[in-house]
Amino acid sequence: MAINANASACEEETMRLYDKLRTIGYRRDDCELIAPYTLEINILKKKNNALILAHHYMTPDIVYGVADYAEDALGLIRRGEESNADMIIACSVTSLAEMIKIGSPEKTVICPSTEAGCSVxxxxxxxxxxxxxxxxxxxxxxxxxxxxxxxxxxxxxxxxxxxxxxxxxxxxxxxxxxxxxxxxxxxxxxxxxxxxxxxxxxxxxxVVHDNYTIDQVISFRKKNPNTAVLFHSEVDPSLYTYGDMHGGTGAMKKYVADHPEVNEFFLVTECGLSDQMRVEYPGKKFIGTCSLCPFMKTINLENILLALRGELPPENTIHxxxxxxxxxxxxxxxxxxxxxxxx
Ligand code: SF4
Structure with a gap:
């Protein structure tokens, strides 16, 4: 895929990304590869008066490279409704992109992947x-x-x-x-x-939240008594008694913000949220679960760029x-x- 970007702009963008992403293990070389994409996406975003909405389960290069907002489903629907953008790039599964379109029927809403389904x-x-x-x-x-x-x-x-x-x-x-x-x-x-x-x-x-067992959580708690355990609402409720809270990703994020006295958190959900928390709270420890949502992860910088260039097929536009x-x-x-x- 040919990317339109000049060398000095790429260097500046590489450093912007590296500054954000190095805390979660991105090397300068990694950022150098990403920079031409984020640079062009951000230029096209302005040109098209587009808004990029990212679910919490998106990868950090999307969240910190190009997204205007990274939130839970309800938060993203609201951001779409409040915006005066002409176009929304919905970085999420299709069902959520559809909800964003329902909230913003007058805007063009594009889901960059037609494979972003969901087992639920x-x-x-x-x-x-x-x-x-x-x-x-x-x-x-x-x-x-x-x-x-x-x-x-x-x-x-x-x-x-x-x-x-x-x-x-x-x-x-x-x-x-x-x-x-x-x-x-x-x-x-x-x-x-x-x-x-x-x-x-x-x-x-x-396929993400149905994999946790009581034994895993009990054993984790025994070994890490000072770690706050936060469950997503889609985890089986029989586990909730072993945790400190349960709720959607927005509520989990809020729990972290509201508990500055806690230094370690175990986020029992898709690993994208742990990556975000590591960037936003570099002094704290976030134990993720390495559970990737294969549907959310079909969205990437390449298909976001194609969406903004108008090079995706009509099926990607929500109708x-x-x-x-x-x-x-x-x-x-x-x-x-x-x-x-x-x-
Ligand atoms: S994590 Fe993935 S599979 Fe699970 S409900 Fe969300 S989109 Fe569907």
Whole structure:
């Protein structure tokens, strides 16, 4: 891939990247290879009035090289809504890129990889949702953000890990269908019992968060009693009692910021978040899990650059059939209304 960049600009960019990334093991040579990409991406970003949104699971070269914001799903949707950009490059799985488009329907939203699926999203189909609804007539159907657009379109509400608890607790119904992530569903089931709500769950499994066992966590705690253990909401809730908190990536990040007295953290989630924390808190120790999300990791500087050059195929631009769009927007607005009422 030919990159358009001059030598002195590349040298300056190499040093900018090296300054940020050396704390997590990038060598100057590594930054020299990345610099032509980040340089051209940042020039094209301005020229196209584009915004680059990166999920916490993106690689550090994307987060610190080109992203305008690196946040959790809800944070990225909000950033898109607030922006006056004409184009958004959504560095995330497709299901989240679709949510960003729902929040910003007037903007061009591009997901740089058409392979950025998700094992959780793939675990439930429209027919399965309709069958689930038929088995539980009258129960509101709540889709997690990691679902396909078609599944969202037959759902009553759409939530992320950051607002699911608030929305579900305030839906006026005694029984609620939540799909597809089984671990998050189980956690909601336990928590909502106190509110006399029955949560019907699904068996969707995340290839990253479904790999941790109680034995691993107990053994880790014994060896590292002073390390704070933070679980992502998609980890099985039977592990939560061995940790210090559980929540989405935004809540995990906030926990670190709110606990300056803690020097060591074990972040039980995809390893992209640990890399970010190491850059942002160089004096602290972050133990990651080396768990890579193979779907998130299909996004790279090369396909971001192709997106900004307009060289990706039309399938990368998020579009909805009009009836699908109308239904998803209605479910999204319903969730926003319930969350606002609860605030
Ligand atoms: S981390 Fe899990 S839920 Fe998130 S995109 Fe990857 S597979 Fe899907």
């Amino acid at each position: 999203a793939d675990s439930i189909t429209v027919d399965e949702v309709l069958a689930l609804k038929a088995r539980h007539p009258g129960a509101p159907a709540v889709a997690y953000a990691t679902t396909t657009a078609e599944v969202k379109a037959v759902s009553d509400y759409i939530v992320t890990s950051a607002n699911a608890r608030k929305v579900i607790a305030n839906i006026p119904a005694p029984k609620i269908l939540f799909y597809p992530d089984h671990a998050f569903g189980k956690a909601l089931q336990q928590e909502q019992q106190a509110l006399n709500k029955e949560i019907v769950t699904w068996e969707g499994k995340c 909805f059939q009009p009836e699908v769009l109308g239904n998803i927007q209605a479910a999204y607005r319903r969730s926003e209304t319930v969350a606002a009422r609860a605030a």
